[in-house]
Amino acid sequence: xxxxxxxxxxxxxxxxxxxxxxxxxxxxxxxxxxxxxxxxxxxxxxxxxxxxxxxxxxxxxxxxxxxxxxxxxxxxxxxxxxxxxxxxxxxxxxxxxxxxxxxxxxxxxxxxxxxxxxxxxxxxxxxxxxxxxxxxxxxxxxxxxxxxxxxxxxxxxxxxxxxxxxxxxxxxxxxxxxxxxxxxxxxxxxxxxxxxxxxxxxxxxxxxxxxxxxxxxxxx
Numbered sequence: 001x002x003x004x005x006x007x008x009x010x011x012x013x014x015x016x017x018x019x020x021x022x023x024x025x026x027x028x029x030x031x032x033x034x035x036x037x038x039x040x041x042x043x044x045x046x047x048x049x050x051x052x053x054x055x056x057x058x059x060x061x062x063x064x065x066x067x068x069x070x071x072x073x074x075x076x077x078x079x080x081x082x083x084x085x086x087x088x089x090x091x092x093x094x095x096x097x098x099x100x101x102x103x104x105x106x107x108x109x110x111x112x113x114x115x116x117x118x119x120x121x122x123x124x125x126x127x128x129x130x131x132x133x134x135x136x137x138x139x140x141x142x143x144x145x146x147x148x149x150x151x152x153x154x155x156x157x158x159x160x161x162x163x164x165x166x167x168x169x170x171x172x173x174x175x176x177x178x179x180x181x182x183x184x185x186x187x188x189x190x191x192x193x194x195x196x197x198x199x200x201x202x203x204x205x206x207x208x209x210x211x212x213x214x215x216x217x218x219x220x
Contacts, residue, residue, distance in 0.1 A: 024067075024068050025050065025065060025066070025067055025068075026065075026066060026068075027063050027064070027065055027066070028047075028063070028064055028065075028066050028070075028072070028086060028092065029061070029062065029063045030045075030061070030062060030092040030093055030094065031056075031059070031060045031061050031062070031093050031094075032045070032056050032060045032062065032074055032076075032093075032094045032095075032096060033060055033093060033094070033095045033096070034079065034095060034096050034097070034098055034114065034122070035095075035098070035122040035125075035126065036095055038114060038118055038119075038122055039056075039058070039059050039060025039061075040056060040060050040076055040079075040096060040113045040114055041056060041057065041058045041060065041112055041113055041114065042055055042056060042076070042111060042112050042113055043055070043056040043060070043062075043074055043075065043076040043096070043113065044074070044075045044076070045062045045064050045072055045073070045074055046072065046073045046075070047064055047065070047066040047067070047070045047071070047072055048070060048071040048072075048073065049066065049067040049069075049070040049071070050064075050065055050066050050067045050070060052064050052065045052066065066086060068086075069085065069086060070085075070086050071083055071084070071085050071086070072084050072086065072092075072094070074094050074096060076096060076108070076111070076113050077104070077107035077108055077110070077111040077113065078098060078099060078103075078104035078105065078106075078107040078108035078111075078113065079096040079097060079098050079099065079104075079108065079113070080096060080097045080098075080099060082094055082095075082096055082097075098119070098122075098123070100123060100200075100201060101201065102201050102204070105119060105120070105201055105204070116204075117205075120201070120202060120204060120205040121205065123201065123202050124202045124205060127196075127202060131193050131194055132194070134189035134190070134192050134195070135189060135190050136189075137189040138189075139185075139189070140184050140185065140187040140188070140189060140192075140217075141153045141156075141185075142189075143189050143192075143195070144158060144195075144215065147195070148197050150162050150197070151172065151197060151215075156183050156184075156185055157171050158171065158172045158174065158184075158215055159171055159172065159212075160172050160199070160212045160213050162199075163212055169212075170212055171212060172197070172212045172213045172214060172215055173206055173209050173210050173212070173213070173214045173215070174214075174215050174217075175206070175214055175215065175216045175217065176217045176218075176219065177217070177218060177219055180206070180209070184215070184217065187217060187219070191219050191220050192217060192218070192219060192220070193218045193219060193220045194217070194218045195215065195216070195217045195218075196215075196216050197213055197214070197215055197216075198210070198213060198214040198215075198216055199212075199213035199214070
């Protein structure tokens with residue numbers, strides 16, 4: 001412990017380098033978030049010059065001892081590392097970018113950075129498709145058959161053609177205005193704000209029901 005303190009003082013005061021100039025030590029406080037607002041827990045915050053580290057709390061907050069013009073590095077499983085060079089202020093917010101892969105969701109949750117539910121909802125919220133005009137289609141089934149290559153219409157069911165297992169029903173989950181429904185025959189293309197087929201990590205928000213993918217419809 002004593003040797004670490006001596007090393008930090010030497011680095012910050014410039015004693016380790018001949019002709020080094022004195023540098024002030026201070027505490028920097030801040031918050032680590034993702035998706036611009038969600039706090040991240042247990043993120044490692046490392047100061048390159050002082051050699052000090054801190055871990056964010058459940059609210060994403062941290063305090064770390066740094067040298068003048070230090071560089072902070074933020075690391076968390078499932079997120080891109082981020083570096084910030086300190087300036088005159090001693091309060092900062094670092095927003096980390098999530099790398100959208102299933103394994104990264106598992107890593108982020110396993111390391112207690114964020115809850116799975118909060119992360120999946122944030123991913124889903126940032127993936128809303130742009131509004132389009134669907135009035136040229138006679139029915140919702142005509143729309144789906146024309147717009148989505150991997151989907152087929154069978155009566156009032158929508159199936160995923162990529163599912164080729166005799167033991168597994170390929171029917172996709174139907175969601176209208178964030179509510180699971182059994183049939184979408186009532187949906188008029190004229191009143192659709194957006195429609196998308198989800199078969200990536202966002203589908204896990206619906207558990208096993210979303211295993212074959214999800215048709216998500218938002219009405220005007």
